[in-house]
Amino acid sequence: MRMQKQPPILPLFFRQGGAMSNAVMPKHKVRLRTRLWDQRYLFLLMLPGVIWVLIICYAPMSGLYMAFTNYRPTQNGYFADLLGAKFVGFQWFDYFFKNDFWMIMRNTLATSLLTLLFSFPAPIILAVMLNELRSLKLKKFIQTASYLPYFISWVIAANIFLTFLSGNGLVNDLLLALGLTNERILFFQHGPYFWWIMAIANTWKGIGYNAIIYLSAISGIDEQLYEAAEIDGATRVQRIWHITLPTIRPTISILLILAIGGILSTGFEQQLLMGNNAILNYSDVLDTYAYRYGLAKGMYSYGTAVGLFKSIVSFILVMSANKITAKLNDSALF
């Protein structure tokens, strides 16, 4: 005799609405219209979210058309100006690629890849180390201390870095005292140093926040796995390597996909606040470039074109990273 699958126990709200009344039936046997009607309350719940996404996320995308026009605001209203603007095709993209593209991409990628190099493994290491700490008080203290920089505004953080790394700053005093250098290093006068400073600053700000994500993933690991490994004589390092890290691999994968997707979003405030004209050819990245031209100089169409280019490349990167991780592991973002 064929067993009838029991419907799940649902809150009264769903059962009354009949939202899941056809849950036990094969999908193809239920007409779409019926299914939609059955799940009407779920759709109703979803509606505010959908409206929000449409208005806040999708509607502004109509402005991307600006990248292909010569938009000039007049008194006719935004949409009339946008639709009435002269269509210039890829003129702005062409100008960007022929002029500043290579310098801006070099700076963006150098800053991003160096940041990724530090900021991707650092929170994993911190989370694993925190997990191994026996003293709960010390663990909480380190966790809080490492999380605090996330809440410090870049204005303050930039001034801290500028002061510490100045010619007469703490870092130079330390390097001289330790005999690591004979003369003071002018960190903000040499372009390539700036990429490293950005990478370290970004890592310092984000390490605590990302470590919390990993810590929550670690806290979900079944204790019995560790106990069994301990009985089998596994050392602490072996337990980390064979239990902790493989278990949090899905979290690592997702954060890696997100990091790769954001590789062209290497920061904005920190470059503006810590950069200077002497190293502008190293500090100018896609976001600061689009800001300088698009907003500060009022070249809206050009700024939009640079921003659109960044979005397209970021989208391709996310898709590629997602595909690759899905193939290598069983986990992917979507």
Added chain:
Amino acid sequence: MKKLVSLILAAVMALAVMLPLAATAEEPVTISFFDKNSGVRTFTDPVAVELEKRTGVKIDLISPSGNPAEKLSLMLAGQNYPDIVLMDRGSDIVNQYIEAGALVNLSEYLDQMPNVVAMYGDTLNKTRYSDGNNYYLSNWYGYDPDPVSGFICRYDYMIELVGQERADSAEPFTWSEFKGLLQKFKETNPDATTPLVIGEPISGGINSMFAGMNRLYPFYVHDGKLEHSARDPQFMDAIHQMNELYREGLLDPEWTSNNQELRNQKLSNNGVFAYAGAYWDTWTPSAALLASQNENAEYLAYKVVNDGETDFALPLAGRSSLGWDAIAITTNCKNVEAAVKFIDYCASQEGQDLLLWGIEGQDWEFVDGVRTPIGDIVARYQADPANTVDQTGITKWTWFVKNDVHPDDGTTCRIWFNEKDRCATFAYRNLTDGYYDSAEFASLEPAGSTIEALQYQGVVDVFNQFYPRMVNAATVEDCDALYAEMMSSMESAGLESVESYISEAYFARLALWGLEPTSK
């Protein structure tokens, strides 16, 4: 009883109908005002309250949170600008607003602004747009008697180095003399890493002191057109002077990465002899030094001229007589008549006195026909400028300011500067004729979404990158090689096309003003 109830109800209804009308009649007009300089200030001080009372206009101040230039640009893009906007006159944002048709043509309202016409005079002619109309009014217009930039030196060190008499003399130092002082200071203070601090780089230009000493204008007027100042034969003289200082360890090695806080920190320490820039930039460090060191430990202004310079009145920096800011009524303003009346009052002498001297009878009074501060108000300002301005409201709202002395009694336009302290006395005496009028060169750059505007920004970016590198070059040969590279990169970025655009705009402006081109 019924009759009584009916009467009461009728009376209540009549009152209900009439009260809003009465309230409407007395309710002041509200004008929204974006002031890029207002920061986080609120419009609630005594001067603000008095201004609202006198004009019958309630000001809804729009805060420029974050970067004011960005906010102005965003407001323009979204066409949601307030009734009145105060923006940077030197920036191309003004032309963007005019070209977008966002500003009311004030020429049509000049007959309703008699005070504006009387106070502004010829300035109105010079602030016309290329179509011949006035779309904004200048702020801080007119030739300012207040000096600007010089070499601001530590007075106590100066006495040590050259003696009291020379330190108090108004005679300018020659470049060799001044450089000798920097060297001597470094020898006597071996730990001093930064004998001379200069202002951090500004976009598109070099330090105004070195430009001024070498007679560099914002543009090089040559062969009947305007060229980039880097093409001026004396441009490299200025760069070599700075490079020499850098190589000899006399210039702050981190001048490019300074910001106001870091600069003030350096100037407040005992390792700096001089600062090249505006004389008011050193007020905060001077206050700290006077409190912690000795009575002569403050920065005072001196003039330095190139060796062989015979014109001691040579202006050291440019300053536009057309002012720092532009104030305009936007087309979003629903009550232009009220905005015009408000502006006319603020621009009038009475309005200026209220904004810059405070309330008559409370902050100042006429004594024998001369404006005289009441009580210790000026002393309070000298001890704590920021809080005094904030509490009294005097000079807190600097709108439609005319740089001039009062024609009736000769007092300064701002109450605080009527009594000069030692710092101001030195600046007024030593930096006389310290700047030239750069009005004709201001805002000629291409603006908005055009290829010329992009090329212009590209040229500026190249210049901004190379200028500090030339100053910080290890050898003169490196410095010259960088100059050649810079010129080549600027040419590639479209320098010639930008120069043609700027020249055309310049000559069109001169034709509009009825002036002849400046010649060096």
